[in-house]
Amino acid sequence: MNITELYFSPTGGTQKAADLFTQALAGQVQTVDLCDSRADFSAVSLSAEDLAVIAVPSYGGRVPAVAIQRLSAVHCNGAAAVLMVVYGNRAFEDTMVELEDAAKAAGFHVVAGVAAVAEHSIARQFAAGRPDAQDTAQLAAFAAQVQEKLAAGRTTEPAIPGNRPYKKAGGSGMVPKPTKDCASCGLCAQSCPVQAIDPANPQKVDSHACISCMRCVAVCPHGARKLNPVMLAAANTMLKKVCSDRKENELFL
Template sequence: MKCYEITFSPTGGTQKAADLLTKELSGECTAVDLTKQDADFSAAAFTAEDLAVIAVPSYGGRVPAVAVERLGTLKGNGARAVLVCVYGNRAYEDTLAELEDAAVQAGFRVIAAVAAIAEHSVVRRYAAGRPDAEDEKQLQAFAAKIREKLAAGDDTKPAIPGNRPYKKAGGSGMVPKPGKGCNHCGLCAQKCPVHAIDPQDPQNTDQDLCISCMRCVSICPQSARKVNPVMLAAADLMLKKVCTDRKEGELYI
């Protein structure tokens, strides 16, 4: 059995949660990074004996559209899949259901699903530092149960929560922009998952292409890219009631 870790993780939180789970499932995994701008994901083909951990963040209770699109180019060929959705302590709503449909459409057999928590990518004080030590223990326990299912040859499909049709997708409208500290190094344009930043002029961001993933903010060496502080404060206030209490991960198996 070969193990693959297929992730869309612009700011690293989803990757961290996926790594913690995958490490317990299999000692060695091949990475497939769905954030790469121009990768030929159709070249990735799997076999029925393989195991794929497919991890995405929840953006407003949905899978990022670009992640669904790129996942759809993979050739699952009956490989078993463990789905992971990672959210910023608010709610994941229809994310797992949508991810399940995308994985099945790509030819994977879904055998388990996990909802995990990581630091909110926009208002970072919510779920700050997560996944933490408690989350790691929980993900280890989830992995042990999934390993038991694999060892038993049990490929039954879990009951995964979510609505169909999915909730209406909506963008946050938060498009990061560079400040005076920007030295035009171009790293943000190079690493933007959707080509929203002009490589010739990083000051120029296409608001229609931007998915508010906050990768440019998280990787800027000068900490020069920011979102509008008024909008950030409004988002903080809106999330305060639903994000303050600690939420725990969930396993569907």
């Protein structure tokens, strides 16, 4: 079986969870990075016999809009799809049902869904170190169940949780800014999924284009991009109550 892993993973947590799941499947794997603003996603083509693992983070209970736009360009030709939503130990709300609708609109046939936990991209003390060894074992077990379903020729659609209409999308308003340590190397601008950073002047950020994905913070070799400490402290306080207890991964088959 040929497997295509399509992931939108600005800080690496979503890709890590998707990799753990996909590596437990039997098949040849190719990866597609939906964060790459320079890629031609219309050049990606699957066949009806292929399996796609489509992995996105949950941003405030929704799918990042840019991930949906890029997914819609893929030629899926009726390929089966496993949806994976990765969240920072709070909740994934309407993310998976929105991803289901986007995958179906693109022409995929949804056969399973996975909700996985990874380190929170903004408040990194929540779900720190996840996915961990326990998650790895659980995701491998999920992969085995999906493989068993497909091998038995069962292609029924799972009951995906979420609401239609989806909850209102809202930006976090948390835009990382350069500090005095910025060397203007341009790696942040090169890596930004939505080109919100000026490559000619990386200290200039389009706050309206920024999706608060924290990729620039994650890739900066100088640790020179930071959030407003007051806003970060407020976010930490807000999330502490809902993120402190360990959430478990879920399979929808």
